[in-house]
Amino acid sequence: MSDTDTPVWFISGCSTGFGRDLATLVLEKGGRVVVTARDAARVADLVEGREERALAVALDVTDQAAIDRAVAAATERFGQIDVLVNNAGYGYQASIEEGDDKEIREQFDANVFGLFALTRAVLPVMRKQRRGHVINITSMAGLVGFPGSGYYAASKHAVEGFSDALAVEAAPLGIKVTCIEPGPFRTDWAGRSLRQTPTRIADYADTAGARMKNTAAISGGQKGDPKRAVQAMVEIALTDDAPRHYVLGAVANDTVLSRLKQRISEIEAWGAKGRATDFPEG
Numbered sequence: 001m002s003d004t005d006t007p008v009w010f011i012s013g014c015s016t017g018f019g020r021d022l023a024t025l026v027l028e029k030g031g032r033v034v035v036t037a038r039d040a041a042r043v044a045d046l047v048e049g050r051e052e053r054a055l056a057v058a059l060d061v062t063d064q065a066a067i068d069r070a071v072a073a074a075t076e077r078f079g080q081i082d083v084l085v086n087n088a089g090y091g092y093q094a095s096i097e098e099g100d101d102k103e104i105r106e107q108f109d110a111n112v113f114g115l116f117a118l119t120r121a122v123l124p125v126m127r128k129q130r131r132g133h134v135i136n137i138t139s140m141a142g143l144v145g146f147p148g149s150g151y152y153a154a155s156k157h158a159v160e161g162f163s164d165a166l167a168v169e170a171a172p173l174g175i176k177v178t179c180i181e182p183g184p185f186r187t188d189w190a191g192r193s194l195r196q197t198p199t200r201i202a203d204y205a206d207t208a209g210a211r212m213k214n215t216a217a218i219s220g221g222q223k224g225d226p227k228r229a230v231q232a233m234v235e236i237a238l239t240d241d242a243p244r245h246y247v248l249g250a251v252a253n254d255t256v257l258s259r260l261k262q263r264i265s266e267i268e269a270w271g272a273k274g275r276a277t278d279f280p281e282g
Contacts, residue, residue, distance in 0.1 A: 006030070006031060006032050006053075007031060007032065007082035007083055007237075007238060008031075008032045008033070008034065008074070008078045008080050008081050008082050008083070009023075009026050009031055009032065009033045009034065009081075009082070009083045009084075009085065009237075010033075010034040010036070010070075010071075010074055010081045010083070010084050010085070010122060011023050011026075011033060011034065011035060011036065011085040011087055012036050012059060012061055012085065012086055012087050012088035012118060013036070013037065013061075013087040013088030013089065014035045014036055014037050014043045014046065014087070015037040015038070015039070015042040015043060016193070017087075017193075017226065018087055018137060018182075018185075018226060018229060018230060018233075019037075019085070019087040019088070020043070020046070021226050021227060021229075021230045022085060022087070022230040022233055022234070023035045023043070023046055023054075024046060025227075025230050025231065025234055026234060027046065027050055027053065027054055029234065030053070031053070032053045032054070032078055033046075033053065033054050033055075034054075034055050034057055034070070034073075034074040034077075034078070034081070035047060035054055035055065035056050035057070036056075036057045036058070036059035036070055036088075037056075037058070037059065038058065038059065038060045039058065040056045040057060040058040043056050044056050055073065055074065055077050055078070057069075057070045057073050057074070058070070059088075060114075061088045061110060061114030061115065061117065061118050062109045062110055062113070062114045064117055067114075067117055067118050067121050068121060071118075071121045071122055071125070075125055080125065080129060081122055081125045081126065081132065082126075082129075082131065082132055082133065082238075083132070083133045083135060083237050083238070084118070084119065084122045084126075084132065084133070084134050084135065085135045085137065085233070086115045086118060086119065086134070086135065086136045086137060086159075087137045088110060088114060088115075089107075089110050089111040089114075089115070089137070089155075090107070090110060090111070090193045090194070090195065091149070091152050091193065091194045091195065092104070092107045092149075092151055092152050092194075092195045092196070092197075093148045093149055093152065093194065093195070093196045093197070093208075093211070093212050093215065094148070094150075094151065094196065094197035094199070094208070095147075095148065095150075095197075095199050095201065095204040095207070095208035095209070096150045096151075096208075097201065097204070098197055098199060098200065098201060098204070098208075099150070099151050099197060100197045103151075103195060103197060104151050107151060107152065107155055107195075108155055108158075111152075111155035111156065111158075111159070112155050112158045112159060115136065115159055115162075116162065119134060119166070122134075123170070123175070126170075126173070126174075126175050127170075127173050127175070129174075130173060130174040131174040131175070132170075132174070132175045132176070133175070133176045133177075133178065133237055133238070133242060134163075134166065134170070134175065134176070134177045134178070135177075135178050135179075135180060135233065135237065136159050136162075136163055136177070136178070136179045136180070137179075137180045137182070138156040138159050138160055138163075138179045138180065138181050139152075139153075139156045139181055139182060140181050140182065140183045140247065140249075140251075140252035140255060140256055141153040141156045141157075142156030142157055142159060142160040142179065142181055143157075143160065143181060143245075143247075143256050143259070143260070144255055144256055144259045145157075146211060147204075147207040147208045147210075147211045148199075148207070148208035148209070148210075148211035148212045148215070149211070159179065160179055163177050163178075163179050163244070164244075167244055176242050177244065178236065178242050178243060178244060178245075178246055179244065179245055179246070180229075180233060180246050180248060181245060181246065181247045181248065181252060181256070182224060182229060182247075182248040182249055182252060183222075183223075183224060183247075183248065183249035183250075183251040183252025183253075183255065184222035184223065184224055184249065184251055184252075185222050185224030185225070185226050185229055185248070185249065186222045186224060186225065186226060194215070196212055198212070199212065223249060223250065223251060224248065224249040224251075229248050229249075232246070232248060233246075
């Protein structure tokens, strides 16, 4: 296989969690990877001894200039980007009423606007190639909202809607789009990287407050295996029939399917009255 036949992956947020595990696996399988983190020194070990196939680049997805530099470095080094994995982001929990405006905006800058900007920067490369796969790491929260995670869910719902549109626009150009929607996995999401605004209003103690306590309690004991998750990502990344939605973990699959069935049932129950709001025919 020539170098140009070996896919090039560009992965954001590789210092910890899914990003680090995914970059490690792709490199172990002989792939070429642009490994990124806000501090490139935190991913230097992934590149060591693999310099011919790996490139460590500093990337803060909230900084357009940093995005432009990172994509330029990737194309200068490898000449192509075949798989973009938008992994950078983090969790934020609060009741809706007690959400902190600064925290909310910073989360959207990372989880939403940063993802949008990085995707826009990579699309010209994929469009020129007439091939590529954009993989967005969203969450089961991109399909289901939970108490205490309303703003996080909103950020992931935004990415899902964006991905729906991108999938239609990019398909004729040979570009696929997949959202990876994990449930609870043993990453650092619920640990060091999670931000919270504690619930102090008693009326939310049994909803948002209870969920935030439960998130902390299960951290480190989640059922999801990150190593198996990234293996699943690698398996679908280069397939022709890659799914638009890939829900990972039993908890996420059971929860999402149940909620979607409820939603369909509700829409059908109210469908006649909803249809009746059109102008009368004739």
